[in-house]
Amino acid sequence: MGAPETTNYMIAGYAVFVVIFSIFIASLAMRWNRLKKDQQTLQELEKENE
């Protein structure tokens, strides 16, 4: 008797990994870029105030 056909579950598992992992990486990058922009704006405002 051969092994059961469970390839679809394997594909689903690795697809879930790729999706969740990618969302997290994208979230890190987006938050970093947003904070960098905020930092730049605030530094300019700080200079204007001086």
Added chain:
Amino acid sequence: MNKKPTVLLILDIVSIILLGVAAYLALSYAPMEATMGNVQRVFYFHVANAWVGLLGFLAAGVAGIAYLRTGKQKWDIIEVAAVEISLVFFLIAIVLGSIWARPIWNTWWTWEPRLTTAAITELIYLAYFMLRGGIEDPNRRARFSAVYTLVGSVSVPITFMAIRLFRTIHPVVIGTASAQAQGGFNMSSDMKVAFFFSLFSFTVIFIDLFWHRIRLGNLQAKVEELKLNVME
């Protein structure tokens, strides 16, 4: 401070390569398990994600102790970084486990000791962010969070030991499983290579992401400080 360190850049590249090799070993190099078929290949990433998830929750507890001892903000930043990354890795581990369980246990989910303790651990650290969101004063927030992670870290050894202490259907790959375990298997030498390489790779990936998340926390703190300066 904002410029990416060269070591971190190297670590990024190494992490990408390790992830690729780990995927190759899990999906192609390791032989197909005879009784479960290809779904068993999920196990390599499932265990590796669970490992780094629990490691990060423990690291958060250690950072919590360090904050309570020193009161330094950097420990609060490290603690948040550890919890956030571990939540993601542990969620992946739980979902992968559920996908594996469907053809092997004939159910997506069952309230047996390992799955229950894992779900509770994930919820404990999800609630951590709700706690932080509810406290405005930064020092108070950091102090409460530190105590919370310290208490929460008790769930880590309980989750880890659940399959070794209780009667459970969850298999134990290293060590002795309970008689009720379903879906266990003996690892061949090629399977061991894929398994231990995945553990190693995800540990490196965890360190890489941890560093990135700490840098994000530091930048966030700096922006908050700038906001206060501008408002004065």
